[in-house]
Amino acid sequence: xxxxxxxxxxxxxxxxxxxxxxxxxxxxxxxxxxxxxxxxxxxxxxxxxxxxxxxxxxxxxxxxxxxxxxxxxxxxxxxxxxxxxxxxxxxxxxxxxxxxxxxxxxxxxxxxxxxxxxxxxxxxxxxxxxxxxxxxxxxxxxxxxxxxxxxxxxxxxxxxxxxxxxxxxxxxxxxxxxxxxxxxxxxxxxxxxxxxxxxxxxxxxxxxxxxxxxxxx
Amino acid sequence: xxxxxxxxxxxxxxxxxxxxxxxxxxxxxxxxxxxxxxxxxxxxxxxxxxxxxxxxxxxxxxxxxxxxxxxxxxxxxxxxxxxxxxxxxxxxxxxxxxxxxxxxxxxxxxxxxxxxxxxxxxxxxxxxxxxxxxxxxxxxxxxxxxxxxxxxxxxxxxxxxxxxxxxxxxxxxxxxxxxxxxxxxxxxxxxxxxxxxxxxxxxxxxxxxxxxxxxxxxxxxxxxxxxxxxxxxxxxxxxxxxxxxxxxxxxxxxxxxxxxxxxxxxxxxxxxxxxxxxxxxxxxxxxxxxxxxxxxxxxxxxxxxxxxxxxxxxxxxxxxxxxxxxxxxxxxxxxxxxxxxxxxxxxxxxxxxxxxxxxxxxxxxxxxxxxxxxxxxxxxxxxxxxxxxxxxxxxxxxxxxxxxxxxxxxxxxxxxxxxxxxxxxxxxxxxxxxxxxxxxxxxxxxxxxxxxxxxxxxxxxxxxxxxxxxxxxxxxxxxxxxxxxxxxxxxxxxxxxxxxxxxxxxxxxxxxxxxxxxxxxxxxxxxxxxxxxxxxxxxxxxxxxxxxxxxxxxxxxxxxxxxxxxxxxxxxxxxxxxxxxxxxxxxxxxxxxxxxxxxxxxxxxxxxxxxxxxxxxxxxxxxxxxxxxxxxxxxxxxxxxxxxxxxxxxxxxxxxxxxxxxxxxxxxxxxxxxxxxxxxxxxxxxxxxxxxxxxxxxxxxxxxxxxxxxxxxx
Numbered sequence: 001x002x003x004x005x006x007x008x009x010x011x012x013x014x015x016x017x018x019x020x021x022x023x024x025x026x027x028x029x030x031x032x033x034x035x036x037x038x039x040x041x042x043x044x045x046x047x048x049x050x051x052x053x054x055x056x057x058x059x060x061x062x063x064x065x066x067x068x069x070x071x072x073x074x075x076x077x078x079x080x081x082x083x084x085x086x087x088x089x090x091x092x093x094x095x096x097x098x099x100x101x102x103x104x105x106x107x108x109x110x111x112x113x114x115x116x117x118x119x120x121x122x123x124x125x126x127x128x129x130x131x132x133x134x135x136x137x138x139x140x141x142x143x144x145x146x147x148x149x150x151x152x153x154x155x156x157x158x159x160x161x162x163x164x165x166x167x168x169x170x171x172x173x174x175x176x177x178x179x180x181x182x183x184x185x186x187x188x189x190x191x192x193x194x195x196x197x198x199x200x201x202x203x204x205x206x207x208x209x210x211x212x213x214x215x216x217x
Numbered sequence: 218x219x220x221x222x223x224x225x226x227x228x229x230x231x232x233x234x235x236x237x238x239x240x241x242x243x244x245x246x247x248x249x250x251x252x253x254x255x256x257x258x259x260x261x262x263x264x265x266x267x268x269x270x271x272x273x274x275x276x277x278x279x280x281x282x283x284x285x286x287x288x289x290x291x292x293x294x295x296x297x298x299x300x301x302x303x304x305x306x307x308x309x310x311x312x313x314x315x316x317x318x319x320x321x322x323x324x325x326x327x328x329x330x331x332x333x334x335x336x337x338x339x340x341x342x343x344x345x346x347x348x349x350x351x352x353x354x355x356x357x358x359x360x361x362x363x364x365x366x367x368x369x370x371x372x373x374x375x376x377x378x379x380x381x382x383x384x385x386x387x388x389x390x391x392x393x394x395x396x397x398x399x400x401x402x403x404x405x406x407x408x409x410x411x412x413x414x415x416x417x418x419x420x421x422x423x424x425x426x427x428x429x430x431x432x433x434x435x436x437x438x439x440x441x442x443x444x445x446x447x448x449x450x451x452x453x454x455x456x457x458x459x460x461x462x463x464x465x466x467x468x469x470x471x472x473x474x475x476x477x478x479x480x481x482x483x484x485x486x487x488x489x490x491x492x493x494x495x496x497x498x499x500x501x502x503x504x505x506x507x508x509x510x511x512x513x514x515x516x517x518x519x520x521x522x523x524x525x526x527x528x529x530x531x532x533x534x535x536x537x538x539x540x541x542x543x544x545x546x547x548x549x550x551x552x553x554x555x556x557x558x559x560x561x562x563x564x565x566x567x568x569x570x571x572x573x574x575x576x577x578x579x580x581x582x583x584x585x586x587x588x589x590x591x592x593x594x595x596x597x598x599x600x601x602x603x604x605x606x607x608x609x610x611x612x613x614x615x616x617x618x619x620x621x622x623x624x625x626x627x628x629x630x631x632x633x634x635x636x637x638x639x640x641x642x643x644x645x646x647x648x649x650x651x652x653x654x655x656x657x658x659x660x661x662x663x664x665x666x667x668x669x670x671x672x673x674x675x676x677x678x679x680x681x682x683x684x685x686x687x688x689x690x691x692x693x694x695x696x697x698x699x700x701x702x703x704x705x706x707x708x709x710x711x712x713x714x715x716x717x718x719x720x721x722x723x724x725x726x727x728x729x730x731x732x733x734x735x736x737x738x739x740x741x742x743x744x745x746x747x748x749x750x751x752x753x754x755x756x757x758x759x760x761x762x763x764x765x766x767x768x769x770x771x772x773x774x775x776x777x778x779x780x781x782x783x784x785x786x787x788x789x790x791x792x793x794x795x796x797x798x799x800x801x802x803x804x805x806x807x808x809x810x811x812x813x814x815x816x817x818x819x820x821x822x823x824x825x826x827x828x829x830x831x832x833x834x835x836x837x838x839x840x841x842x843x844x845x846x847x848x849x850x851x852x853x854x855x856x857x858x859x860x861x862x863x864x865x866x867x868x869x870x871x872x873x874x875x876x877x878x879x880x881x882x883x884x885x886x887x888x889x890x891x892x893x894x895x896x897x898x899x900x901x902x903x904x905x906x907x908x909x910x911x912x913x914x915x916x917x918x919x920x921x922x923x924x925x926x927x928x929x930x931x
Contacts, residue, residue, distance in 0.1 A: 111771060111774050112771065113768065119808065132800060133793070133796040133797050133799075134793065169796060170799075171797065171800045171803075171815075172800070172817065173804055
């Protein structure tokens with residue numbers, strides 16, 4: 001089975017890194033997970049050991065000694081075979097949104113019980129993702145007010161995606177939302193992942209426009 | 218090379234200014250060559266004529282020019298020889314006057330000519346060659362005004378070359394220059410000047426007055442709002458041009474009077490249009506400021522000119538102030554207009570303009586009153602000149618002085634405030650005392666400064682000492698010998714010291730209040746950490762079951778997060794709090810495999826701000842209750858319902874577990890005690906019922922921004 005998937009844990013607290021690595025190996029069925037305590041170490045591993053043809057799952061912490069995990073997530077954008085998950089202590093909307101905008105496909109709360117983290121990892125394996133009400137509300141707000149200029153590319157949400165955001169924003173969990181819409185939890189998770197992807201696209205477009213405005217491109 | 222240079226405003230302005238200078242220089246040169254005369258006839262009050270040298274005569278008395286041979290060459294009433302008076306009779310009579318003046322100018326060139334005055338005395342009558350040194354001050358003044366007006370016009374035009382207003386303004390400046398050249402001519406002219414020049418000076422003067430009036434009227438007709446179409450303006454200009462052209466041939470009696478009326482009419486329409494524009498501009502602060510400025514200066518120069526010249530001329534009296542002098546008033550108006558069009562420092566001029574307008578208003582009132590008196594009693598105008606001078610010069614001067622004084626005082630107040638602030642906000646108490654002494658040293662420069670007992674600020678030893686109590690508590694100080702001993706302390710010093718003491722006391726009190734607020738907030742954080750995190754970790758310390766320890770640690774982290782949120786002091790909406798709370802509760806129970814039912818109703822749209830303390834209390838209570846259910850209840854279902862009754866939020870949490878003994882269970886009891894205390898502090902309550910079939914908790918939380926909510930924020 002070795003070689004079907006690569007797993008990378010970027011986390012500066014060694015004990016937590018080891019725990020995360022152990023659980024990830026169990027959940028994703030890989031013999032070992034690469035570990036990095038700094039951005040530099042993560043980059044080194046990616047340069048030396050990343051096999052582009054196999055899927056990569058990267059759990060990336062935001063507050064690293066030599067910078068923010070956002071940077072690494074943005075760099076992994078080029079790797080279409082990679083899935084980045086942000087790990088964070090608290091559900092701090094600002095940093096989670098930034099990481100999602102950089103290309104993360106979900107987030108994991110390190111503050112939770114390790115069995116719960118494992119449950120979340122299994123959820124990821126099944127294609128489930130997390131989203132809190134406050135993040136849903138911020139996403140709704142963001143997509144609603146974006147691109148006042150006609151020249152800017154508008155990344156629009158579908159009606160169903162908007163419904164999902166609204167439901168989660170009002171406090172429904174993903175299974176509850178699925179039940180309310182009469183669809184599978186899997187489908188709701190797909191919507192959520194698409195929303196994250198669109199946020200990433202929108203963020204990239206904004207960055208490009210900003211760069212063009214400043215004459216960088 | 219030349220084109221871009223001309224496009225630059227500075228270069229264009231320099232070139233045009235050079236042309237204007239050359240024109241005025243040429244005019245001055247021409248005027249300096251005008252011949253003077255050995256005698257002058259000027260109008261005097263009461264239908265008299267003053268002959269210099271000679272004396273006062275009735276203006277209809279006849280004088281004769283006698284040549285060397287003793288022959289009478291010309292006899293004419295003295296009125297004909299008064300050059301200041303423009304001929305205003307029938308065309309034939311006017312022709313006679315011009316013919317007589319022409320004859321006189323030729324006679325004065327004959328040697329040995331004399332004038333026999335009505336009383337038979339003879340005075341020499343001959344032309345004197347002109348020179349630059351012989352030019353009168355009024356001539357220079359007139360030319361100077363004309364040049365200034367043109368330069369102002371050029372300045373505005375070079376700033377905004379494409380604007381209608383600037384073009385019209387520049388045209389009016391040019392016309393004013395033309396008019397002032399003719400005014401200078403009439404100042405400088407004498408009986409020896411050529412009659413053609415005299416006649417043309419009058420015509421050009423009228424033309425320039427027309428152009429000046431028309432251009433200003435056109436300016437206000439279309440700036441800043443287009444009120445009159447260009448076609449009408451062209452029609453009015455054409456009419457004026459035709460009238461002027463007709464006046465060259467004198468078809469009617471008193472063409473001069475008609476010209477004066479045209480100018481007055483133009484003046485009235487300028488004022489009317491300006492008023493209309495001011496009314497249109499009333500909602501735009503910048504335009505309004507511009508019009509206050511224009512209006513004020515217009516009023517000032519209008520009053521000046523009408524009082525000094527126009528009204529006396531219409532009444533057939535001599536000018537009060539010579540025309541060149543009163544035209545300086547135009548410069549004021551002119552400069553204001555230039556400023557308004559160029560939009561130059563309008564904000565600074567508003568105050569000045571109001572002051573000037575006030576002065577003009579007073580002047581107008583005085584003039585009207587005086588005019589009434591003059592017509593009633595037939596007395597002279599002398600009184601109004603004094604008043605006019607007083608109002609126009611003194612009022613703005615007084616205002617300026619007041620402002621200057623005020624500014625100085627404000628700067629003084631600022632430095633007082635700064636000094637007092639430095640004392641009150643010094644980091645340590647001993648710094649406060651030393652800064653207080655330094656402040657007193659700086660303010661009063663005393664020779665010595667000693668501790669002394671005093672209750673209030675008082676002057677001691679006839680002004681040699683000033684005792685000041687300390688605003689910081691403790692003994693006061695006694696300052697000895699103000700300003701390095703050069704003066705005594707006076708009551709102003711006492712007032713200033715008292716103000717300083719009061720200021721420092723107030724600032725210190727404000728700082729203390731602020732620090733109390735900070736203290737209260739620190740206290741809240743400390744208590745929260747102690748009550749929640751501390752007690753939770755304490756309990757955890759004595760547990761053996763790792764799973765429970767983990768759960769406790771997680772809850773302690775959640776508590777820390779709530780405390781951090783509270784530090785930011787943000788208010789959140791009830792709807793958002795409920796949504797987050799619901800999500801968290803349902804997720805937690807879901808992981809514990811306990812289905813939760815919490816309907817999402819209208820309350821989840823309630824836009825009602827909750828203070829940080831209320832938010833925190835709500836979170837703590839729900840978390841604690843849910844934790845208890847997960848740990849102890851062994852429930853298979855939890856129902857939550859929230860409702861809002863006015864300002865009271867009710868939350869009902871029910872589980873179908875095994876219930877618990879309300880008196881026992883020290884563990885759950887500890888957490889509940891904290892919750893109850895916290896709820897009571899903000900006016901809320903919790904009621905619990907429990908039996909073998911489940912537990913119900915009813916939480917009530919008042920949402921109004923009452924005392925309890927605010928007290929914790931100091």
